Amino acid sequence: MIKNRYTKAAACAVLAVSMIFTGCGKKEGTKTADKKAETTKTIRLERGDITANSYVIKVGNAGVQYSEVLNYCYLLKNQYESSFGSELWKYKIDDKTTIGDKAKKEIVSTLTQLKLIGVNAAKQGVTLDNDEQDQALQDAQKLIEKASKADRKKYELNVNSVKELFEDNILANKMFYVATDDADTNVTDDEAKQIKISYIELITKGTDKNGRKVNMNAAGKAKTYKRMKEMLKEAKKADNFSDYAAVNTESRQSEVTIGKDTKLLDKEAVDAAFSLKKGKMSNVIGGKNGYYIIYCENDNDEDATYARKEAIIEERQTKMFKEKYSKWLSESSVDISNKFWDVFKL
Structure with missing residues (x-):
């Protein structure tokens, strides 16, 4: 300490x-x-x-x-x-x-x-x-x-x-x-655009929220993908996706505001997130370090976008x-x- x-x-x-x-x-x-x-x-x-x-x-x-x-x-x-x-x-x-x-x-x-x-x-x-x-x-x-x-x-x-x-x-x-x-000082809306998402990530390579190191082989990834498919069904039935994600994600956070240049998620997940409209949920997305399910809370966070332009x-x-x-x-x-x-x- x-x-x-x-x-x-x-x-x-x-x-x-x-x-x-x-x-x-x-x-x-x-x-x-x-x-x-x-x-x-x-x-x-x-x-x-x-x-x-x-x-x-x-x-x-x-x-x-x-x-x-x-x-x-x-x-x-x-x-x-x-x-x-x-x-x-x-x-x-x-x-x-x-x-x-x-x-x-x-x-x-x-x-x-x-x-x-x-x-x-x-x-x-x-x-x-x-x-x-x-x-x-x-x-x-x-x-x-x-x-x-x-x-x-x-x-x-x-x-x-x-x-x-x-x-x-x-x-x-x-x-x-x-x-x-x-x-x-010319920054386009697209360059600075920020969105707010809730998401579930099952990690196949990296460190989970409990500090556990993960590095799965092909068989492990297949099991994780199957597990994520079941979670997608549950997520669609959940009263509140954000609450469900907070309990089930393996990442350190489940709700974030991101831009296209974020490193918090794999590129595949970021691309999928930016294709969603507010209130819509993705299918299972495979990335370099894990599998994701993403829910769009806000497809254009104006305050965050303005702050990003300034940054x-x-x-x-x-x-x-x-x-x-x-x-x-x-x-x-x-x-x-x-x-x-x-x-x-x-």
Whole structure:
């Protein structure tokens, strides 16, 4: 139980590093370029002892001070230690890596990304407007008010430094939309269409809802097919197919909303499902991993279809942004102080 708890925490904590802030905007501001971008020509990585004001990461002409790293550490620790305890970071993911090790690398990666995006935002004249700056200030003030005196000292927390971290994140979100403004947002109804079905699956290859491994030979499949034919007769007589399916299916779920690209069912079952009208039931369908009986609850779930359209657009935007970010990264140098890793602790 403890192992599962920490394993889940590991995934959450690492993911949270890049999502710990909120804020999103789609309009370009009219403010002058960020003052940090104007002073980056004098940045030098620290080669000696690391202090709060030492530059420990350099991304192109932008720098990250150790105090910024500490600010980020506080945000992450504050979010997870209340639920999982301070020992979380010592838990081993594998023989050589702890959750803390992984989180530290992700913190460095995220700060690097924010600075690189900020550099390119400055090049394109993308800045924060007054409302966005005010929001960052308000969020920073709230965080500082809640922080203990000891944590403020340990993690170099002050309103200005935390405000800048929030601003970096808001700017990165803003740049996401600027950089993906020409992404294809045309999604057809057919491409995004979602339907709701109830179904019975008897598994011939895979893992059933009880965790049992199944890999049937031809004889086993023949018996299963015969059994499914009998179940089809029973299903047609059932007062409620959904209830009947929930009791008799071997799959982990019996009611789902799916699109044509789903991997939950075999392709043969998906094709059959999309051919059904609302309130209609299929015959027995044979697939690569099992046999199915499908009942169509809704042959056009409009809300789910709309949500899928939005998701497809977001996937396209994300793909485009990753490609542009990779180009920015290839055109920039990223350097980290050798002394930094010696002192960097969560």
